[in-house]
Amino acid sequence: MISHPTAAELTEGIAAFEAEPAIPGDARQAFLARVTENARATLAREAEHGARLEAEAVERLSALMGETGDFTMLNAKLCEALREGAIDPRDPALLAHLRATAIGQIAIDQPTYGGLAALRDG
Amino acid sequence: MDVAAALDRLAPRLSPTATGAVNARRLSGGASLETWAFDLDDGTPLILRRRPDGAAMRETALPLASEAALIRAADQAGAPAPSVVHVCEPADGLGEAYVMRRLEGETLGRRIVRDEAFAGVRPDLAWRCGEVLARIHAVPTEALPELATSDARGELARYEDIYRQLGAQRPILEAAFRWLEEIAPPPPQRPVLVHGDFRNGNLMIHPTDGLVGVLDWELAHLGDPAEDLGWICVNSWRFGEWRKPVGGFGDYAELLAGYGGGISLERVKFWQALGSLKWGVMCLMMYSSFATGQDRSIERAMIGRRTSETEVDLVKLMEGA
Numbered sequence: 001m002i003s004h005p006t007a008a009e010l011t012e013g014i015a016a017f018e019a020e021p022a023i024p025g026d027a028r029q030a031f032l033a034r035v036t037e038n039a040r041a042t043l044a045r046e047a048e049h050g051a052r053l054e055a056e057a058v059e060r061l062s063a064l065m066g067e068t069g070d071f072t073m074l075n076a077k078l079c080e081a082l083r084e085g086a087i088d089p090r091d092p093a094l095l096a097h098l099r100a101t102a103i104g105q106i107a108i109d110q111p112t113y114g115g116l117a118a119l120r121d122g
Numbered sequence: 123m124d125v126a127a128a129l130d131r132l133a134p135r136l137s138p139t140a141t142g143a144v145n146a147r148r149l150s151g152g153a154s155l156e157t158w159a160f161d162l163d164d165g166t167p168l169i170l171r172r173r174p175d176g177a178a179m180r181e182t183a184l185p186l187a188s189e190a191a192l193i194r195a196a197d198q199a200g201a202p203a204p205s206v207v208h209v210c211e212p213a214d215g216l217g218e219a220y221v222m223r224r225l226e227g228e229t230l231g232r233r234i235v236r237d238e239a240f241a242g243v244r245p246d247l248a249w250r251c252g253e254v255l256a257r258i259h260a261v262p263t264e265a266l267p268e269l270a271t272s273d274a275r276g277e278l279a280r281y282e283d284i285y286r287q288l289g290a291q292r293p294i295l296e297a298a299f300r301w302l303e304e305i306a307p308p309p310p311q312r313p314v315l316v317h318g319d320f321r322n323g324n325l326m327i328h329p330t331d332g333l334v335g336v337l338d339w340e341l342a343h344l345g346d347p348a349e350d351l352g353w354i355c356v357n358s359w360r361f362g363e364w365r366k367p368v369g370g371f372g373d374y375a376e377l378l379a380g381y382g383g384g385i386s387l388e389r390v391k392f393w394q395a396l397g398s399l400k401w402g403v404m405c406l407m408m409y410s411s412f413a414t415g416q417d418r419s420i421e422r423a424m425i426g427r428r429t430s431e432t433e434v435d436l437v438k439l440m441e442g443a
Contacts, residue, residue, distance in 0.1 A: 004290050004409050004426040013412065013423035028148060035421050042427060075291050082296035089297035089304075095441055098294050102437045105430040114364035115357045115434040 001054040001071050002105065007046050010039050045108045053104040060097045123175055128215040129160050136207050136221055139164040146170075154183070155340065159224060167226075168207060172219030188267035189339045190220040192315070195266060196336065201257040204326075204335050225335040231322030231361045235370035243332040248372020250333050251320075251354060252380025258336070259314040259347045266315065271344040273309035277396060278302055281403045288406050294433040298399045301440055307389055313344040320350045322359040322369050348385050351377060352393025357435045358401050358428070367394075395439045402432030 005013070017036045023029050054071050061074035065081070078097075081087045087094055099119065106116050126146035133140040140162035149157045158170040171186060184192075190206045197203045210219040234240050234247075263269075272280075282299050285292075318341030326335035355367045355374070363370030368377045374387055409426025411417040 004288070004406050004429065005412065005423045009412070009423055010420075010427075013418070013420040016418055017420045032420055035424050039420055039424050042424070072291075075293065078293045079291045079296050082293060082300060085300065089301040090440060090443060094297065095437065098297060098433075098437050099441070102294060102430065102434045106434050109427040109430045112362070113431045113434065114360060114362040115431055115438065118357070118364045119434050119438045 001050060001057065002046065002108065007043055007050070010043055014039050014043075042109060045111070049104075049108060053108070057101060057104065060100060064093055064097050123215075123217070125156075125158055125170070125172070125216065126160075129158070129170065132208070132210075132214050132216070132221075133162050136168065137162050137164055137166050140166065143168075155186075167224035169204065169222050169224045170216070170219055171222070172210070172216055175217060183340045184267075184269075184342060186218050186220050188269075189342070190222075191267045192339045192342050193222065195261050195315075196258055196339075199257050199261045201254050201261075202326075202333055202335050204337070225326045225328075227326040227328040227331075227334050229323055229326055229337070231359050231370065234322060234325075234327050235361045235363045235366075239329045240327060242330065243327065244371045247327070247332060248366075248368040248376035249380035251325075251368065251372070252351070252377040252382070254333060254336060254380075255317075255320065255347070255350050256381045258317055258320075258350070261315045263313070263315055263344060269315075269343050271313050273313075273346055274306040274392065274396065275303070275309075277349075277400070278306060281400050284407055285403050288403075288410055290406050290429075292402075292406075292429065292433065294436055295399060295402055295429075297440065298395070298436045301443065302392070302396055302399065305392060305443075307346070307348075307392060310346045310348075314347045316343055316345045316347065316349050318342045318350070319353070321354050321356065322361065325369075346389075346393070348389040348393045349397075351381065351385060351390045352395075353397045355390065355394040356397040356401060358398070358431055391439075395436065398432045398435045398439070402429045402436070405429040405432070 014036050017032055058071050058074060061078060062068050065074055065077055067074065067077065082089065103116065103119065106113050129143040129146050133143040142163045143160050144163055146158055146160040149159055156172050156174050160170065161167055173186060187209050190209045193203045193206050197205065204222040204225050206220060206222045208221040210216045228234055278299065285295060317336060317339065319338055320336065324336065324338040325333055326337060328334045354369050357364055360366065360370035366372055367374055374390065378385065378387065405425050405428045408422055412422035
Protein backbone atom coordinates (compact mmCIF):
# COMPACT_ATOMS: atom_id res chain seq x y z
CA MET A 1 0.00 0.00 0.00
CA ILE A 2 2.68 2.52 0.96
CA SER A 3 5.07 3.49 -1.80
CA HIS A 4 7.69 6.18 -2.46
CA PRO A 5 9.48 4.38 -0.80
CA THR A 6 8.08 0.88 -0.28
CA ALA A 7 9.05 -1.17 2.75
CA ALA A 8 11.31 -3.25 0.49
CA GLU A 9 13.17 -0.15 -0.65
CA LEU A 10 13.67 0.98 2.96
CA THR A 11 15.06 -2.46 3.79
CA GLU A 12 17.51 -2.12 0.87
CA GLY A 13 18.55 1.35 2.02
CA ILE A 14 19.20 0.12 5.56
CA ALA A 15 21.27 -2.81 4.30
CA ALA A 16 23.31 -0.51 2.04
CA PHE A 17 24.11 1.82 4.93
CA GLU A 18 25.09 -1.08 7.18
CA ALA A 19 27.44 -2.40 4.48
CA GLU A 20 29.43 0.84 4.44
CA PRO A 21 32.68 0.92 6.40
CA ALA A 22 32.38 3.00 9.60
CA ILE A 23 34.19 6.36 9.68
CA PRO A 24 34.58 7.30 13.36
CA GLY A 25 33.70 10.93 14.07
CA ASP A 26 32.19 11.56 10.63
CA ALA A 27 29.21 13.89 11.06
CA ARG A 28 27.47 12.86 7.85
CA GLN A 29 27.69 9.17 8.75
CA ALA A 30 26.39 9.85 12.26
CA PHE A 31 23.43 11.65 10.71
CA LEU A 32 22.77 8.75 8.34
CA ALA A 33 22.96 6.32 11.28
CA ARG A 34 20.11 8.20 12.97
CA VAL A 35 18.11 8.14 9.73
CA THR A 36 18.69 4.37 9.55
CA GLU A 37 17.32 3.96 13.08
CA ASN A 38 14.21 5.89 12.05
CA ALA A 39 13.83 3.68 8.99
CA ARG A 40 13.95 0.54 11.16
CA ALA A 41 11.27 1.94 13.47
CA THR A 42 9.10 2.88 10.47
CA LEU A 43 9.38 -0.65 9.08
CA ALA A 44 8.40 -2.12 12.43
CA ARG A 45 5.27 0.06 12.60
CA GLU A 46 4.40 -0.78 9.01
CA ALA A 47 4.73 -4.51 9.70
CA GLU A 48 2.40 -4.12 12.67
CA HIS A 49 -0.29 -1.84 11.19
CA GLY A 50 0.14 -1.79 7.40
CA ALA A 51 -2.19 -4.66 6.46
CA ARG A 52 -5.02 -3.46 8.71
CA LEU A 53 -4.76 0.11 7.42
CA GLU A 54 -4.85 -1.11 3.84
CA ALA A 55 -7.97 -3.22 4.47
CA GLU A 56 -9.69 -0.22 6.07
CA ALA A 57 -8.68 2.00 3.15
CA VAL A 58 -10.13 -0.49 0.65
CA GLU A 59 -13.45 -0.44 2.52
CA ARG A 60 -13.61 3.34 2.52
CA LEU A 61 -12.57 3.58 -1.14
CA SER A 62 -15.21 1.03 -2.20
CA ALA A 63 -17.91 3.07 -0.47
CA LEU A 64 -16.63 6.35 -1.90
CA MET A 65 -16.18 5.13 -5.47
CA GLY A 66 -19.10 2.66 -5.53
CA GLU A 67 -16.81 -0.03 -6.89
CA THR A 68 -14.93 -3.06 -5.66
CA GLY A 69 -11.28 -3.82 -6.26
CA ASP A 70 -7.89 -3.85 -4.61
CA PHE A 71 -6.25 -0.84 -3.00
CA THR A 72 -4.03 0.09 -5.94
CA MET A 73 -6.88 0.03 -8.43
CA LEU A 74 -9.37 1.95 -6.27
CA ASN A 75 -6.81 4.50 -5.16
CA ALA A 76 -5.77 5.12 -8.79
CA LYS A 77 -9.43 5.63 -9.73
CA LEU A 78 -9.86 8.18 -6.96
CA CYS A 79 -6.75 10.05 -8.11
CA GLU A 80 -8.06 10.08 -11.66
CA ALA A 81 -11.48 11.36 -10.56
CA LEU A 82 -9.83 14.18 -8.61
CA ARG A 83 -7.53 15.09 -11.49
CA GLU A 84 -10.43 15.25 -13.91
CA GLY A 85 -12.61 17.26 -11.55
CA ALA A 86 -15.24 14.52 -11.18
CA ILE A 87 -15.00 14.83 -7.38
CA ASP A 88 -14.91 18.22 -5.65
CA PRO A 89 -11.78 18.56 -3.49
CA ARG A 90 -13.93 19.80 -0.61
CA ASP A 91 -16.58 17.09 -0.81
CA PRO A 92 -17.23 15.98 2.82
CA ALA A 93 -17.20 12.24 2.03
CA LEU A 94 -13.91 12.66 0.18
CA LEU A 95 -12.40 14.67 3.05
CA ALA A 96 -13.44 12.00 5.55
CA HIS A 97 -11.54 9.41 3.50
CA LEU A 98 -8.51 11.67 3.10
CA ARG A 99 -8.47 12.41 6.84
CA ALA A 100 -8.47 8.70 7.70
CA THR A 101 -5.79 8.03 5.06
CA ALA A 102 -3.53 10.78 6.38
CA ILE A 103 -3.93 9.66 10.01
CA GLY A 104 -3.22 6.05 9.04
CA GLN A 105 -0.04 6.75 7.14
CA ILE A 106 1.45 9.26 9.57
CA ALA A 107 0.98 6.67 12.33
CA ILE A 108 3.50 4.58 10.41
CA ASP A 109 5.79 7.25 8.96
CA GLN A 110 6.05 9.73 11.81
CA PRO A 111 3.70 9.13 14.76
CA THR A 112 5.07 12.08 16.76
CA TYR A 113 4.40 14.63 14.00
CA GLY A 114 2.77 17.75 15.47
CA GLY A 115 0.32 18.05 12.60
CA LEU A 116 -1.35 14.82 13.72
CA ALA A 117 -2.40 16.40 17.01
CA ALA A 118 -3.52 19.49 15.09
CA LEU A 119 -5.68 17.39 12.76
CA ARG A 120 -7.20 15.32 15.57
CA ASP A 121 -7.76 17.98 18.20
CA GLY A 122 -6.87 21.38 16.77
CA MET B 123 38.92 16.28 -4.04
CA ASP B 124 40.81 17.32 -0.92
CA VAL B 125 38.77 20.28 0.29
CA ALA B 126 40.89 20.87 3.38
CA ALA B 127 44.12 21.14 1.35
CA ALA B 128 42.51 23.50 -1.17
CA LEU B 129 41.24 25.74 1.64
CA ASP B 130 44.69 25.77 3.21
CA ARG B 131 46.18 27.01 -0.08
CA LEU B 132 43.41 29.62 -0.44
CA ALA B 133 43.75 30.99 3.11
CA PRO B 134 46.11 33.94 2.37
CA ARG B 135 43.56 35.29 -0.11
CA LEU B 136 40.75 35.13 2.48
CA SER B 137 42.47 37.25 5.11
CA PRO B 138 45.67 39.31 4.92
CA THR B 139 46.90 37.90 8.23
CA ALA B 140 46.24 34.21 7.48
CA THR B 141 48.78 31.68 6.23
CA GLY B 142 46.67 28.54 6.38
CA ALA B 143 43.29 26.97 7.16
CA VAL B 144 42.51 24.58 10.00
CA ASN B 145 39.62 22.48 11.36
CA ALA B 146 37.92 21.98 7.97
CA ARG B 147 34.88 19.77 8.56
CA ARG B 148 31.81 18.98 6.52
CA LEU B 149 28.60 19.83 8.34
CA SER B 150 25.87 17.19 8.26
CA GLY B 151 22.67 17.65 6.34
CA GLY B 152 22.15 18.72 2.74
CA ALA B 153 23.11 16.50 -0.16
CA SER B 154 22.64 18.92 -3.07
CA LEU B 155 25.26 21.32 -1.72
CA GLU B 156 28.16 20.80 0.66
CA THR B 157 28.70 23.13 3.57
CA TRP B 158 32.12 23.13 5.25
CA ALA B 159 33.10 24.99 8.40
CA PHE B 160 36.75 25.97 8.80
CA ASP B 161 38.97 28.51 10.53
CA LEU B 162 41.87 30.53 9.28
CA ASP B 163 45.01 30.35 11.41
CA ASP B 164 44.46 34.02 12.36
CA GLY B 165 41.20 32.94 14.02
CA THR B 166 38.70 33.99 11.32
CA PRO B 167 35.69 31.62 11.37
CA LEU B 168 34.47 30.83 7.84
CA ILE B 169 32.03 28.70 5.85
CA LEU B 170 32.57 27.18 2.41
CA ARG B 171 29.54 26.41 0.26
CA ARG B 172 30.31 24.22 -2.72
CA ARG B 173 28.56 22.08 -5.26
CA PRO B 174 29.78 18.47 -4.94
CA ASP B 175 31.87 17.22 -7.85
CA GLY B 176 29.63 15.96 -10.63
CA ALA B 177 26.42 16.88 -8.79
CA ALA B 178 23.52 17.78 -11.04
CA MET B 179 22.04 21.17 -10.29
CA ARG B 180 18.47 21.21 -9.12
CA GLU B 181 16.30 22.57 -11.89
CA THR B 182 15.53 25.76 -10.02
CA ALA B 183 18.78 26.18 -8.12
CA LEU B 184 20.96 29.22 -8.70
CA PRO B 185 24.65 29.12 -9.59
CA LEU B 186 26.61 29.72 -6.39
CA ALA B 187 28.11 32.96 -7.75
CA SER B 188 24.55 34.31 -8.07
CA GLU B 189 23.75 33.15 -4.56
CA ALA B 190 26.79 35.08 -3.30
CA ALA B 191 25.66 38.19 -5.22
CA LEU B 192 22.19 38.00 -3.63
CA ILE B 193 23.65 37.69 -0.14
CA ARG B 194 25.68 40.84 -0.82
CA ALA B 195 22.57 42.66 -2.10
CA ALA B 196 20.52 41.62 0.94
CA ASP B 197 23.33 42.72 3.23
CA GLN B 198 23.33 46.16 1.58
CA ALA B 199 19.54 46.39 1.98
CA GLY B 200 19.89 45.93 5.73
CA ALA B 201 18.80 42.30 5.93
CA PRO B 202 21.01 40.16 8.18
CA ALA B 203 23.26 38.00 6.02
CA PRO B 204 26.76 36.57 6.34
CA SER B 205 29.47 38.63 4.60
CA VAL B 206 30.71 36.97 1.43
CA VAL B 207 34.52 36.81 1.58
CA HIS B 208 35.40 35.17 -1.73
CA VAL B 209 33.70 33.69 -4.78
CA CYS B 210 35.88 30.79 -5.96
CA GLU B 211 37.60 30.69 -9.32
CA PRO B 212 38.67 27.56 -11.20
CA ALA B 213 42.30 28.08 -10.07
CA ASP B 214 41.18 27.72 -6.42
CA GLY B 215 40.58 24.03 -7.03
CA LEU B 216 37.28 23.94 -5.14
CA GLY B 217 34.90 23.80 -8.08
CA GLU B 218 31.76 25.94 -7.91
CA ALA B 219 31.95 27.48 -4.44
CA TYR B 220 32.14 30.58 -2.31
CA VAL B 221 33.41 31.48 1.16
CA MET B 222 31.52 33.55 3.72
CA ARG B 223 31.88 34.52 7.36
CA ARG B 224 30.63 31.97 9.88
CA LEU B 225 27.95 33.48 12.07
CA GLU B 226 27.46 32.51 15.66
CA GLY B 227 24.09 31.01 16.49
CA GLU B 228 21.77 28.10 15.89
CA THR B 229 19.88 26.95 12.79
CA LEU B 230 18.29 23.78 14.19
CA GLY B 231 14.58 24.49 14.44
CA ARG B 232 14.03 21.96 17.19
CA ARG B 233 16.36 23.94 19.48
CA ILE B 234 15.13 27.34 18.37
CA VAL B 235 11.48 26.56 19.17
CA ARG B 236 12.15 24.65 22.44
CA ASP B 237 15.50 25.35 24.12
CA GLU B 238 15.62 27.60 27.15
CA ALA B 239 18.63 29.34 25.56
CA PHE B 240 16.32 30.94 22.99
CA ALA B 241 13.42 31.77 25.34
CA GLY B 242 14.54 35.40 25.44
CA VAL B 243 14.46 35.94 21.66
CA ARG B 244 11.46 33.78 20.76
CA PRO B 245 8.75 36.33 21.66
CA ASP B 246 10.05 38.86 19.09
CA LEU B 247 11.15 36.42 16.42
CA ALA B 248 7.99 36.34 14.29
CA TRP B 249 7.89 40.15 14.20
CA ARG B 250 11.59 40.23 13.31
CA CYS B 251 11.05 37.68 10.49
CA GLY B 252 8.41 40.02 9.05
CA GLU B 253 10.76 42.99 9.31
CA VAL B 254 13.63 41.12 7.63
CA LEU B 255 11.40 39.85 4.83
CA ALA B 256 10.21 43.40 4.15
CA ARG B 257 13.86 44.43 3.71
CA ILE B 258 14.61 41.51 1.40
CA HIS B 259 11.52 42.27 -0.67
CA ALA B 260 12.62 45.92 -0.95
CA VAL B 261 15.97 45.01 -2.56
CA PRO B 262 16.14 46.82 -5.92
CA THR B 263 15.74 44.09 -8.53
CA GLU B 264 17.39 45.85 -11.51
CA ALA B 265 20.98 45.07 -10.53
CA LEU B 266 20.43 41.46 -9.39
CA PRO B 267 21.78 38.45 -11.25
CA GLU B 268 19.36 36.78 -13.64
CA LEU B 269 16.50 35.21 -11.71
CA ALA B 270 13.41 33.27 -12.70
CA THR B 271 10.00 34.89 -12.12
CA SER B 272 7.10 32.88 -10.76
CA ASP B 273 3.58 33.31 -9.42
CA ALA B 274 0.99 31.13 -7.70
CA ARG B 275 -0.48 29.49 -10.80
CA GLY B 276 2.93 28.98 -12.34
CA GLU B 277 4.21 27.29 -9.18
CA LEU B 278 1.14 25.07 -8.98
CA ALA B 279 1.53 24.01 -12.60
CA ARG B 280 5.26 23.38 -12.19
CA TYR B 281 4.81 21.21 -9.11
CA GLU B 282 1.87 19.36 -10.62
CA ASP B 283 4.08 18.51 -13.63
CA ILE B 284 6.79 17.19 -11.33
CA TYR B 285 4.23 15.20 -9.35
CA ARG B 286 2.81 13.64 -12.56
CA GLN B 287 6.28 12.67 -13.74
CA LEU B 288 6.97 10.90 -10.44
CA GLY B 289 4.04 8.55 -11.02
CA ALA B 290 2.81 8.64 -7.42
CA GLN B 291 -0.89 8.08 -6.64
CA ARG B 292 -1.61 10.44 -3.74
CA PRO B 293 -5.26 11.52 -3.54
CA ILE B 294 -4.54 14.19 -0.91
CA LEU B 295 -2.04 15.90 -3.18
CA GLU B 296 -4.44 15.56 -6.13
CA ALA B 297 -7.22 17.24 -4.13
CA ALA B 298 -4.86 19.97 -2.94
CA PHE B 299 -3.79 20.82 -6.51
CA ARG B 300 -7.44 21.29 -7.54
CA TRP B 301 -8.36 23.25 -4.38
CA LEU B 302 -5.42 25.65 -4.64
CA GLU B 303 -5.99 26.16 -8.36
CA GLU B 304 -9.49 27.41 -7.53
CA ILE B 305 -8.31 29.95 -4.97
CA ALA B 306 -4.92 31.00 -6.42
CA PRO B 307 -4.31 34.77 -6.21
CA PRO B 308 -3.34 36.74 -9.33
CA PRO B 309 0.36 37.56 -9.87
CA PRO B 310 1.65 40.49 -7.79
CA GLN B 311 1.67 43.88 -9.49
CA ARG B 312 5.41 44.16 -8.94
CA PRO B 313 7.42 40.93 -8.49
CA VAL B 314 9.96 41.26 -5.66
CA LEU B 315 13.12 39.40 -4.67
CA VAL B 316 11.78 36.28 -2.92
CA HIS B 317 14.26 34.32 -0.79
CA GLY B 318 12.42 31.11 -1.64
CA ASP B 319 13.48 29.04 1.39
CA PHE B 320 12.91 31.34 4.38
CA ARG B 321 12.29 28.87 7.25
CA ASN B 322 13.84 27.25 10.30
CA GLY B 323 17.04 25.60 9.15
CA ASN B 324 18.05 28.56 7.00
CA LEU B 325 17.75 31.21 9.71
CA MET B 326 20.72 31.76 12.01
CA ILE B 327 19.34 32.58 15.45
CA HIS B 328 21.57 33.95 18.20
CA PRO B 329 20.47 33.42 21.84
CA THR B 330 20.53 37.15 22.59
CA ASP B 331 20.69 38.91 19.20
CA GLY B 332 17.87 36.90 17.57
CA LEU B 333 17.85 36.55 13.78
CA VAL B 334 21.42 37.37 12.69
CA GLY B 335 21.60 35.72 9.27
CA VAL B 336 19.38 34.53 6.44
CA LEU B 337 21.18 31.61 4.78
CA ASP B 338 20.80 29.41 1.72
CA TRP B 339 19.71 31.68 -1.13
CA GLU B 340 19.79 28.82 -3.63
CA LEU B 341 16.06 29.04 -4.42
CA ALA B 342 15.77 32.84 -4.67
CA HIS B 343 13.63 34.20 -7.49
CA LEU B 344 11.33 37.09 -8.38
CA GLY B 345 7.73 36.66 -7.37
CA ASP B 346 4.93 37.15 -4.85
CA PRO B 347 6.13 38.53 -1.49
CA ALA B 348 3.48 36.46 0.32
CA GLU B 349 5.36 33.33 -0.79
CA ASP B 350 8.14 33.92 1.78
CA LEU B 351 5.65 34.76 4.55
CA GLY B 352 3.63 31.63 3.83
CA TRP B 353 6.67 29.33 3.62
CA ILE B 354 7.83 30.02 7.17
CA CYS B 355 4.31 29.12 8.37
CA VAL B 356 4.40 25.60 6.88
CA ASN B 357 3.86 23.13 9.72
CA SER B 358 6.84 20.99 8.66
CA TRP B 359 9.21 23.46 10.30
CA ARG B 360 7.28 24.16 13.50
CA PHE B 361 9.01 21.21 15.21
CA GLY B 362 5.98 20.14 17.20
CA GLU B 363 4.98 23.68 18.21
CA TRP B 364 2.04 23.53 15.83
CA ARG B 365 -0.03 26.07 17.73
CA LYS B 366 2.49 28.77 16.78
CA PRO B 367 2.10 29.06 13.02
CA VAL B 368 5.16 31.21 12.32
CA GLY B 369 8.10 28.81 12.52
CA GLY B 370 6.82 27.29 15.78
CA PHE B 371 7.61 30.52 17.63
CA GLY B 372 5.00 33.16 16.75
CA ASP B 373 1.65 34.22 15.39
CA TYR B 374 0.49 35.45 11.99
CA ALA B 375 -0.36 38.89 13.40
CA GLU B 376 3.21 39.42 14.65
CA LEU B 377 4.72 38.38 11.32
CA LEU B 378 2.40 40.72 9.41
CA ALA B 379 2.98 43.60 11.85
CA GLY B 380 6.76 43.23 11.48
CA TYR B 381 6.32 43.21 7.72
CA GLY B 382 4.54 46.54 7.92
CA GLY B 383 1.40 45.91 5.89
CA GLY B 384 0.45 45.41 2.28
CA ILE B 385 -0.12 41.66 2.46
CA SER B 386 -3.35 39.97 3.56
CA LEU B 387 -3.46 37.01 5.93
CA GLU B 388 -5.55 35.17 3.34
CA ARG B 389 -2.73 35.45 0.81
CA VAL B 390 -0.16 34.23 3.36
CA LYS B 391 -2.36 31.23 4.16
CA PHE B 392 -2.73 30.38 0.48
CA TRP B 393 1.06 30.32 0.12
CA GLN B 394 1.36 28.31 3.34
CA ALA B 395 -0.93 25.63 1.88
CA LEU B 396 0.93 25.73 -1.44
CA GLY B 397 4.13 25.46 0.63
CA SER B 398 2.93 22.23 2.25
CA LEU B 399 1.99 20.88 -1.17
CA LYS B 400 5.37 21.87 -2.64
CA TRP B 401 7.24 20.30 0.28
CA GLY B 402 5.22 17.10 -0.21
CA VAL B 403 6.19 16.98 -3.90
CA MET B 404 9.81 17.83 -3.03
CA CYS B 405 9.92 14.89 -0.62
CA LEU B 406 8.71 12.60 -3.43
CA MET B 407 11.24 14.17 -5.79
CA MET B 408 14.13 13.65 -3.39
CA TYR B 409 13.01 10.06 -2.87
CA SER B 410 13.04 9.56 -6.65
CA SER B 411 16.81 10.10 -6.70
CA PHE B 412 16.99 6.98 -4.51
CA ALA B 413 14.57 5.05 -6.73
CA THR B 414 16.48 5.87 -9.92
CA GLY B 415 19.79 4.91 -8.31
CA GLN B 416 21.21 8.43 -8.57
CA ASP B 417 21.64 8.61 -4.78
CA ARG B 418 21.12 5.36 -2.89
CA SER B 419 21.53 6.89 0.58
CA ILE B 420 19.00 5.98 3.24
CA GLU B 421 18.33 9.69 3.71
CA ARG B 422 16.96 9.95 0.16
CA ALA B 423 14.76 6.91 0.70
CA MET B 424 13.39 8.06 4.04
CA ILE B 425 12.57 11.58 2.96
CA GLY B 426 9.80 10.12 0.78
CA ARG B 427 8.09 9.12 4.02
CA ARG B 428 7.83 12.78 4.99
CA THR B 429 5.27 13.33 2.22
CA SER B 430 2.61 12.07 4.62
CA GLU B 431 3.29 14.92 7.06
CA THR B 432 2.32 17.40 4.36
CA GLU B 433 -0.79 15.32 3.63
CA VAL B 434 -1.85 15.58 7.28
CA ASP B 435 -1.41 19.36 7.09
CA LEU B 436 -3.19 19.68 3.74
CA VAL B 437 -6.22 17.73 4.99
CA LYS B 438 -6.41 20.05 7.99
CA LEU B 439 -6.20 23.12 5.74
CA MET B 440 -8.79 21.78 3.27
CA GLU B 441 -11.19 20.96 6.10
CA GLY B 442 -10.87 24.51 7.38
CA ALA B 443 -11.30 26.12 3.96
